[in-house]
Amino acid sequence: MNFFVYLVAGLIAIAGALGLILAKQPVHQVLATVLNFLGLAVLYLSLSGEFMAVIQMIVYSGAVMILFLFVITLLTARKDPVEKETGARSPQAIAGWAIGGSIALMLATTAIVGRPAAAVAKIDDSFGTVKAFGHELLTVHVLPFELTAFVLMVAVIGVIILVGRQKA
Amino acid sequence: MPAASTELYVALAAILFTLGGIGVLVRRSPLSILMSVEIMWNAANLLFITFARQWGNMDGHVMAFLVITVAAAEVAIGLAIIVLLFRKKEHVDVDDVTELKN
Numbered sequence: 001m002n003f004f005v006y007l008v009a010g011l012i013a014i015a016g017a018l019g020l021i022l023a024k025q026p027v028h029q030v031l032a033t034v035l036n037f038l039g040l041a042v043l044y045l046s047l048s049g050e051f052m053a054v055i056q057m058i059v060y061s062g063a064v065m066i067l068f069l070f071v072i073t074l075l076t077a078r079k080d081p082v083e084k085e086t087g088a089r090s091p092q093a094i095a096g097w098a099i100g101g102s103i104a105l106m107l108a109t110t111a112i113v114g115r116p117a118a119a120v121a122k123i124d125d126s127f128g129t130v131k132a133f134g135h136e137l138l139t140v141h142v143l144p145f146e147l148t149a150f151v152l153m154v155a156v157i158g159v160i161i162l163v164g165r166q167k168a
Numbered sequence: 169m170p171a172a173s174t175e176l177y178v179a180l181a182a183i184l185f186t187l188g189g190i191g192v193l194v195r196r197s198p199l200s201i202l203m204s205v206e207i208m209w210n211a212a213n214l215l216f217i218t219f220a221r222q223w224g225n226m227d228g229h230v231m232a233f234l235v236i237t238v239a240a241a242e243v244a245i246g247l248a249i250i251v252l253l254f255r256k257k258e259h260v261d262v263d264d265v266t267e268l269k270n
Contacts, residue, residue: 003176010180017187017207026199033203036184040210047177047221052213052229059236060210064243068203071247075254096193100186107182112175120174121224128229136226137233144230148237155241162248 005046013039026072030065037061048128177218185211196261198253202246209239 016036023029037060044053126132137145184207191204213232220228253260 017184020203021191044217047217049217052217052232093194096190100190104183104186108179111178120222123224133229137230141230144234151241155244159244159248
């Protein structure tokens with residue numbers, strides 16, 4: 001847990017989240033979100049979660065955000081910004097920033113000033129590797145693993161039912 | 169080089185989660201809101217992995233993996249609904265989507 005890595009990756013992740021909120025074009029929002037996910041992947045690496053870092057980059061920065069890009073190119077390529085007005089100065093937006101900011105301040109100070117965490121556990125080299133993760137997933141947590149297959153199948157069927165019936 | 173302690177990761181996850189929440193509150197287009205929700209999922213995942221490292225137990229990694237799977241399914245369904253909304257109108261504002269009223 002290197003403090004320098006934490007600082008840089010954390011700032012990148014926060015910058016990505018801020019970019020998502022502030023950007024006007026949907027494509028810029030997707031790029032900001034990818035930045036956030038890459039920062040998080042580096043944070044996972046600093047927490048010895050190798051496999052999770054790789055999954056974060058392939059599934060999130062790769063697959064999910066490409067899906068967003070496809071929808072954006074499909075729907076909004078010809079148009080100007082999707083939102084008529086972002087309403088950055090509207091009372092609702094100011095209230096959202098105030099509430100969110102105060103909650104963030106509260107949670108973050110509680111996390112830092114609150115009860116100090118116990119000593120970090122000692123781990124061996126295999127922690128977070130594909131081998132250890134696969135062993136954990138396929139021996140201890142087999143039922144949740146099977147359930148993910150079910151969830152994904154339900155999602156696919158749901159999407160087909162929702163979008164694929166315009167010619168019916 | 170000083171080590172970053174667990175508290176700092178928890179604080180960062182809190183900040184990222186509320187930034188995602190602010191995105192949900194402030195933005196008007198359903199695409200932005202869906203992406204902000206993704207940020208919130210990821211803040212929760214960061215917590216899972218932080219505490220997996222804290223206790224030296226890989227259950228947190230498995231849980232984060234399940235969260236990623238559910239998030240991918242949620243994105244697929246959400247984007248399908250957004251495509252349906254955009255078929256009806258040129259511009260979609262979440263305040264105008266009132267199909268479920270009455």
